[in-house]
Amino acid sequence: GEDVEQSLFLSVREGDSSVINCTYTDSSSTYLYWYKQEPGAGLQLLTYIFSNMDMKQDQRLTVLLNKKDKHLSLRIADTQTGDSAIYFCAPRRAGRRALTFGSGTRLQVQP
Amino acid sequence: KAGVTQTPRYLIKTRGQQVTLSCSPISGHRSVSWYQQTPGQGLQFLFEYFSETQRNKGNFPGRFSGRQFSNSRSEMNVSTLELGDSALYLCASSADRANTEAFFGQGTRLTVV
Numbered sequence: 001g002e003d004v005e006q007s008l009f010l011s012v013r014e015g016d017s018s019v020i021n022c023t024y025t026d027s028s029s030t031y032l033y034w035y036k037q038e039p040g041a042g043l044q045l046l047t048y049i050f051s052n053m054d055m056k057q058d059q060r061l062t063v064l065l066n067k068k069d070k071h072l073s074l075r076i077a078d079t080q081t082g083d084s085a086i087y088f089c090a091p092r093r094a095g096r097r098a099l100t101f102g103s104g105t106r107l108q109v110q111p
Numbered sequence: 112k113a114g115v116t117q118t119p120r121y122l123i124k125t126r127g128q129q130v131t132l133s134c135s136p137i138s139g140h141r142s143v144s145w146y147q148q149t150p151g152q153g154l155q156f157l158f159e160y161f162s163e164t165q166r167n168k169g170n171f172p173g174r175f176s177g178r179q180f181s182n183s184r185s186e187m188n189v190s191t192l193e194l195g196d197s198a199l200y201l202c203a204s205s206a207d208r209a210n211t212e213a214f215f216g217q218g219t220r221l222t223v224v
Contacts, residue, residue: 031211042115042201043215050211088154097144097167097208101154 004102006089011108018076020105022089027070029091033099034063034074037086046074046087076107084109113138115204115216123222129190132219136183136204143185144213145177148199157200160185161208192223 003025012018024032030051035043049056049063049072056063062075072089086106090099116135124130136143144167145157156169160179177187189196199220203213 033213035215042117042217043203045212045214048211090154097142097159097205098156098169099144099146099154099203099213100156101146103153 004089004091004100006087006102006105008103009106009108011110012079014079014081014109014111016079018079018083018107018109020074020076020087020089020107022072022074022102024070024072024089024091024100024102026091026093026100027067028094029070030094031092032063032065032072033090033092034061035088035090035101037088037104039085043088079107079109081109081111083107115202115214117200117202117216117219119219120217121220121222123224124192126192126194126223128192129188130192130221131186131188132200132202132221134185134187134202134204134216136185136202137206137214140204140206140214141183142205142208143179143183144203144205145185145187146201146203147171148201148218149195149197154201157187166208189221194223197221197223 005023033048034046060077064073086104088104089102142161144159159167163179174190179185199218201218202216
């Protein structure tokens with residue numbers, strides 16, 4: 001089955017950039033998603049990238065995909081305290097609806 | 112446009128009981144998926160419904176079941192509850208099976224005592 005690995009914790013200072021990394025094993029993943037979860041809340045869809053793209057930018061968010069190495073990253077520019085949350089990487093295999101989630105990266109933004 | 116609505120938000124049940132959770136998708140969305148989130152296992156796919164039919168199922172025992180109604184609302188049921196079923200149950204809504212975006216509700220926090 002699909003394995004998705006993320007580092008557990010990242011701490012940055014307010015105003016800095018944050019980079020959250022994700023590696024996955026299933027090369028047939030067609031869409032790769034990033035979700036944000038705040039304490040006590042559900043998952044918020046942040047952005048996603050199609051597997052034939054290398055990069056996608058959406059305001060402060062930049063997603064980079066290295067399909068050869070099966071590596072996905074999410075860069076948050078000008079990180080704010082409101083960005084403190086857990087971030088999940090979730091690839092979706094071609095022809096399947098189910099998302100496979102990584103363990104999540106807890107981002108802590110220090111003022 | 113209202114988001115995905117899950118009810119109830121919190122639930123406490125006793126071992127051996129059964130429970131039913133409800134999910135109302137975004138208006139016009141026809142695909143509903145369910146996920147279980149626990150500290151130990153993380154987020155795991157339970158099942159997906161589209162047009163009142165279960166289309167995909169994750170690796171969960173038969174005690175976990177679901178259904179979808181003609182208005183796309185979905186329910187999941189867990190029978191003979193075990194302590195390990197304590198989790199946050201999340202529902203995700205998509206416009207249709209081909210749609211790329213899945214939007215999640217706030218979840219139902221189930222505690223089994």
